[in-house]
Each structure stands twice: as structure tokens, then as C-alpha cells.
Amino acid sequence: MATPSLSWFCFVILLCSAAAEALEGGFSVELIHRDSPKSPFYDPSETPFQRAEKAVRRSIARVRGLRSNDEGDPSADITRVDTDYLINITIGTPPMSIVAIADTGSDLIWTQCPPCKNCFPQVAPWFNPRASSTYAQVDCKSDKCKVFDQSNCSSQGSTCQYSVTYGDKSYSVGNISTDTVGLTTLTGSAVTFPGMVFGCGFDNDGLFSIHTSGIVGLSPGDASLVSQIGGDEGTLFSYCLVPFFSTSKSTSKLTFGSDAALTGDVVTTPLILNSPGPYYYLTLEGISINGKKFEVSGSSGLGAVPGNMVIDSGTTLTWLPSNLYGQIVQAVSEAISLPIVTDPIAGNSLCYRSSGVLKGAPSITVHFTDADVVLNWYNAFFQFKEDITCFSFLPTDDQPIYGNLAQMDFRISYDLTLNNLNFEPFDCAA
Ligand SMILES: *[C@@H]1O[C@H](CO)[C@@H](O)[C@H](O)[C@H]1NC(C)=O
Ligand SMILES: *[C@@H]1O[C@H](CO)[C@@H](O)[C@H](O)[C@H]1NC(C)=O
Ligand SMILES: *[C@@H]1O[C@H](CO)[C@@H](O)[C@H](O)[C@H]1NC(C)=O
Numbered sequence: 001m002a003t004p005s006l007s008w009f010c011f012v013i014l015l016c017s018a019a020a021e022a023l024e025g026g027f028s029v030e031l032i033h034r035d036s037p038k039s040p041f042y043d044p045s046e047t048p049f050q051r052a053e054k055a056v057r058r059s060i061a062r063v064r065g066l067r068s069n070d071e072g073d074p075s076a077d078i079t080r081v082d083t084d085y086l087i088n089i090t091i092g093t094p095p096m097s098i099v100a101i102a103d104t105g106s107d108l109i110w111t112q113c114p115p116c117k118n119c120f121p122q123v124a125p126w127f128n129p130r131a132s133s134t135y136a137q138v139d140c141k142s143d144k145c146k147v148f149d150q151s152n153c154s155s156q157g158s159t160c161q162y163s164v165t166y167g168d169k170s171y172s173v174g175n176i177s178t179d180t181v182g183l184t185t186l187t188g189s190a191v192t193f194p195g196m197v198f199g200c201g202f203d204n205d206g207l208f209s210i211h212t213s214g215i216v217g218l219s220p221g222d223a224s225l226v227s228q229i230g231g232d233e234g235t236l237f238s239y240c241l242v243p244f245f246s247t248s249k250s251t252s253k254l255t256f257g258s259d260a261a262l263t264g265d266v267v268t269t270p271l272i273l274n275s276p277g278p279y280y281y282l283t284l285e286g287i288s289i290n291g292k293k294f295e296v297s298g299s300s301g302l303g304a305v306p307g308n309m310v311i312d313s314g315t316t317l318t319w320l321p322s323n324l325y326g327q328i329v330q331a332v333s334e335a336i337s338l339p340i341v342t343d344p345i346a347g348n349s350l351c352y353r354s355s356g357v358l359k360g361a362p363s364i365t366v367h368f369t370d371a372d373v374v375l376n377w378y379n380a381f382f383q384f385k386e387d388i389t390c391f392s393f394l395p396t397d398d399q400p401i402y403g404n405l406a407q408m409d410f411r412i413s414y415d416l417t418l419n420n421l422n423f424e425p426f427d428c429a430a
Helices: 048-069 225-233 322-335
Strands: 027-033 085-091 096-103 109-112 151-153 160-165 171-184 190-205 214-217 236-240 252-256 267-270 280-282 284-289 292-295 309-311 318-321 351-353 364-368 371-374 381-385 388-391 393-396 410-415 420-425
Touching: 027 171, 048 381, 096 109, 109 171, 190 225, 225 236, 225 252, 267 371, 284 318, 284 322, 292 322, 318 322, 322 393, 371 420
Parallel strands: 096 214, 109 190, 318 393
Antiparallel strands: 027 085, 027 252, 085 096, 085 171, 109 214, 151 160, 160 171, 171 190, 236 252, 236 410, 267 420, 280 309, 284 292, 284 364, 351 388, 364 371, 381 388, 410 420
16 A cells, blocks of 8 residues: 655645545554553453443543533533544654544644643653654644634744643643644555644643543544545545454454445435534434334424434443433333343443343334434443443433444444445444
């Protein structure tokens, strides 16, 4: 596989269009699950069920945090910085490795940079802009400064500065900059993109851990990794998430370029991108349980309106509008005849004494506009504890979210030219 070379010119245009299409077919990189053996957060002394419990707790803390933070705006920032997936990138020449939080709910790519005003401790060496021969600052009057919409002239002069705050109040402030960004493909080759816009953060604080040194935004915004790689050719990417309890050595992948187009048994739904927030919105119309359809009701707010649900890779559980949830949880409990036990974590979800395949799990179809997504049982039920399996959809009165357990074993392709999202059932661990 070839590397888009430095001879790719990028003067007039906003962003270096070192398009993935330059690589025949595109390329794939690894998405590292926070709890998987390849993650710096991996603790070999934990059982898979302890990791599952942590994932559920993260997902619940996110929604509770939201409730105490937001001012009644259901589309307030949903993103916590402890998302479930990480991605490795390199920045600069020579390349510095960055283990970053992968976030489909934010756009900027940033890493901590000295000289720091306030940086959190990190295990990896800092990216030092002075040590990179390809690093450049961005003038605040240039178009590159406007690629990220929360950037502006710094008070000291013409440097383009940014400031970004996430849903849990974690934040980063720094200089908008450009440098070569590199990715290592699953086949081991390096792919580099010169002149990528990213943030050199000198004031970063919040719920960051020592194991990661920044965020890679994957949202529809112009500054995100996916939009910058897509460039003028248009953004097309897909991912395939390996089931949580898979024992396969295969890893989840993120694919760019024409390889990201799906060819199998595909269903397609419109992506709604002009709603508030840097999120990917879908329109949930209803859910069927064993063939009986329950529809989203209400014509305002989070009811049956276009873009009523965010699809997010960083959230474990799926959060449904409470009125719909009430109906389907009833239908699910009628379908399963196992003994019900108390939810050991969330307190309010439907749980059964069961491990492994859930006996009698109903067939569940999620109806997005024009796309009926038929789930595997493990897309909707999750082992919260060793012997307790719970329905992994929960109710919310805030922003409904289609979480990552529901997305596992599907190739999910985002086409930001046609503004649609495609689902194809797939064995992601194969
Ligand atoms: C990610 O990068 C870190 C730091 O360079 C490295 O230790 C780790 O092996 C990489 N992980 C993967 C999955 O490539
Ligand atoms: C940010 O830009 C200012 C002004 O050019 C510079 O003094 C400072 O060192 C830069 N900080 C980082 C972390 O690059
Ligand atoms: C940028 O600065 C100008 C002048 O101070 C201000 O009016 C504008 O709102 C700022 N924009 C952003 C995105 O912060």
C-alpha cells in the first residue's frame, strides 16, 4: 500500500486533500477497546465481567453527569472524555506516537504540547512542536483557523487559539497548528497526511488519564480526522466493532476510502447533520419485539422528529426515549421466561439470572427511517455480572443514544457526501 506522499499539494484549498483514495481502495486502522488487552487501561487481573461492569458504570455516569450539568437542553454536550475506544496516531517529523481517545462526538484532534500552562500528567513523552520539522502554527486570519469553529485570534497576537469543553467539563485550550499526522494500517504500513489541522494544547484538565495524551475527533465537523482524511473527495468511513466478550484476537477496525463502502446485505438511513452539536444523528421511528412494533411517540423534542437519536461509538449502552422504553421493556419481559433478578449496577434495568446465550431472547429490530436493523441477541443484552444478563437498553429523558453494544458485529459506514449511514451485519472478529 502506497503512502500519500509529501508531493500532494495543498495551497489553495482549505485542507490537504491527501485523500485516502490515493491509496488504492483505502486502508484500515485499529480501534482499541479501552478494556481490551491492547489498551493501556487493560488490567490482566480483572475478569471479563469486571470489565463489563466498568463499561456499564461509565455509560451510566455519562447520562447522570448530563442530568446534573445541562440546563434543560436535550442536545447539550453528551460527550464524556472516557469513551470506550482509543486510536493510535503519530504527529510530526520525526513521528511521535499518541494514544488518543477516539470520539465520534467531537471534532478536534489535539494533544498536550509544551510549553504547558496546565497539562495533566501523561505516561508517553509530550509532543514537542519545536522538535518537529513539519510543525507550523496557524495564523488566526487564515482559512485553516476557521476549520475548527471554536478557534480565534489569541489575545497576544495572530496565533490561532482554540478552546474546547466536553460534556463532563474536561477541557483543552491551545494553539491550532498543522503537522503531518500518521496512522499505522492493519497491514503494518504507515500512512501519512501532511498539513493536518490539530490542536497543540497547553491548558488541559478534567477527567483525563495518564494513559492517553489527547483526543482524536471523528465527528462530522471539518476539523475531525475523518473529515480531514476525506478532504475534497468527501468523507466516507466505516467501522466494525468486535463483540465485547469475543475471545478472538481480532480487533475492531476503522476503515477509510472506498473499502468503507458496504456491499453485502445493507440497509441505509439518512444522517441528519445540521442539528445542534457535532454529532451523527439518526431518526428512530420505533422498535419491534418479536415482530410487534412500538413507535416513537410525540411530535416535539425527542419524539418522532428527524434526528431524534445520536449514534455514538463511545457510549456502551443504548438510551431510549422513556415512553418507548416503557413499552418495549414490557414486551421483552413478556418474551423471556427466566427468573428476573435485581439489576446489580444501574438499579433499574431488566435483568435475568443467566450467563452465555440468553434463553428465549426475543428478536429485536430497530427501525430507523428506511432501515430496519435486525439485532443479534448480544446487541441488546449484556452480562452485567458473571451470572446476570441485563437488557442493555435503558430509558432517558435526555438525548437518546444508540450505543456501541448495539453496533457490534455490524459494519457501519458513514457517507458524508450522500449524508447517509449504512448497516451491514458482519462478523467483525473474522
Ligand atoms: C499504540 O501506541 C502505543 C505507544 O506507541 C504502543 O505501545 C501500542 O502498542 C500501540 N497499540 C497498537 C494497538 O498499535
Ligand atoms: C502557542 O502560541 C504562542 C504564540 O505564538 C507561543 O508563545 C506558545 O509557545 C505556543 N504554545 C504551544 C504549546 O505551542
Ligand atoms: C472571536 O473573537 C471575536 C472578537 O473578540 C468575538 O467577537 C467572537 O465571538 C470570537 N469567536 C469565537 C468563536 O470565539
